[in-house]
Amino acid sequence: MDEQQYAISQYPDSAEIYRQLNALIQQPMRPVKRAKMQEFLGYFEKRCSRSKALTDAAKQFIPGGVQHNLAFNYPFPLAVEKAEGAYLWDVDGNRYIDFLQAGGPTVLGSNYAPVREKVFEMLQTCGPVTGLFHEYELKLAQLVNRFMPSVEMFRMLGSGTESVMAAIRAARAFTGKRKIIKAGGAYHGWSDQMVYGLHIPGTRRLEAKGIPASCSRDTQEFYPNDLEALRRLLLFNRLRGGTAAVIVEPVGPESGTRPVPRDFNQNVRALCDEFGALLIFDEVVTGFRLGMGGAQGYFGVRPDLTIFGKCITGGYPMAGGVGGRREVLMRFAAGIGGAGERAYIGGTLSANPLSCVAGYYALLEMERTNAAVLAGQAGDRLTKGLQEIIARLKLPFVAYNQGSIVHLETSGVMLLDFKNPIKLLREMKPRKHMMEEMGAAYMASGLVTLAGSRMYTSMADSDEMIDEALNRFESVLASVEGI
Ligand SMILES: Cc1ncc(COP(=O)(O)O)c(C=O)c1O
Known part of the structure; x- marks a missing residue:
């Protein structure tokens, strides 16, 4: 390394x-x-004052006045008009140094011109979506594979949340096991089974309003960095049908708010191998932000499956994907040359030409620069x-x-x-x-x-x-x- x-x-x-x-x-x-x-x-x-007037008006039509968790700012949300590089401007003309960077995807800085040009070109020729195959789907998948060899195959999706759902489904279809283990406090999106132990370890179903208890029945959490607790869960599950996958944010829950020791991921890999569980790296934040090889390259650990989001489209819409071992990913293709049980996934706008061209050039630019x-x-x-x-x-x-x-x-x-x-x-x-x-x-x-x-x-x-x-x-x- x-x-x-x-x-x-x-x-x-x-x-x-x-x-x-x-x-x-x-x-x-x-x-x-x-x-x-x-x-x-x-x-x-x-x-x-213009931000206040706009977000006050929005409260009539948008729950809470904003559409995005990250925009719920105290004392009221700001309405942003312009973004460029390291700066944002609000609708009142105030300039800010931008350390949100859209929540992580824009490692090149906001609204990076060379990628924007490629997106314009695509819009002028093909438009954003056709529903049929576009060459940039292949180019992006090949590129991800070049940077992260563990990603033998890549299925692009619309968000990190969806990609976690898909990875878990594929892991269960592949292993024939049910249980999924996560670190307490980690965020893996908001799907029914993953709103469990959110943000704060040990909270289990505290945030699971509107989610039937049965949805979290097969989700478990271990205390962050406690490898013994993880081993105990794996042992417990072994007697009850087994663990399909262990999923981790490789720098630690909540993007490293509870950081992991350097050898943690290696140890989780060893435990997964011992118990026959797949290891899923959620690289929604770390993928390409830690380097083109992602956290897996940095830590020198080969996960079975990797979740992508954010950087995979350089900040453009529909940022998600799951990649990994060919035989697991082929579960998504059963029926079209695939083998065994099919793990059903979809998405009208997934892998559209706009997202793929943006991701392809954003990654190339990140490598070049x-x-x-x-x-x-x-x-x-x-x-x-x-x-x-x-x-x-x-x-x-x-x-x-x-x-x-x-x-x-x-x-x-x-x-x-x-x-x-x-x-x-x-x-x-x-x-x-x-x-x-x-x-x-x-x-x-x-x-x-x-x-x-x-x-x-x-x-x-x-x-x-x-x-x-x-x-x-x-x-x-x-x-x-x-x-
Ligand atoms: C580690 C991690 N996983 C999954 C997600 C969910 O991704 P998305 O917001 O694209 O659904 C996020 C979002 O911040 C994340 O940080």
């Missing part, structure tokens, strides 16, 4: 990060001082700067990164869990609100983050831009209680 090809310059010491995170949640919260928070909220009233590594360097610079600010201000906050995935934990809400249910119930709401406030304070300072605790960097982030962002972060962090 050549680390230079990957976004992670130095693998984070997960034990040390947990020590810091545990220390953070043992302390009282350190929110922004009340008077200062009023100033930050004043920004939205004074400078974002070494985008993942450049984005990782920006992530390193941002993280190092945040760590220095935290140390200088003597704050209990924690900053760390896995390349271009940067975590800034100030409230620690994502680190609460059912090992201490009283603390969880008492502190979840206030700590969540603190995180929302931090997100609002960053936003009012011209910084867009993912829910106030995560940042995605891109190739478009210059050193000057990162330094400017750090100044803005510092002014927010210097305004918390106790300073």
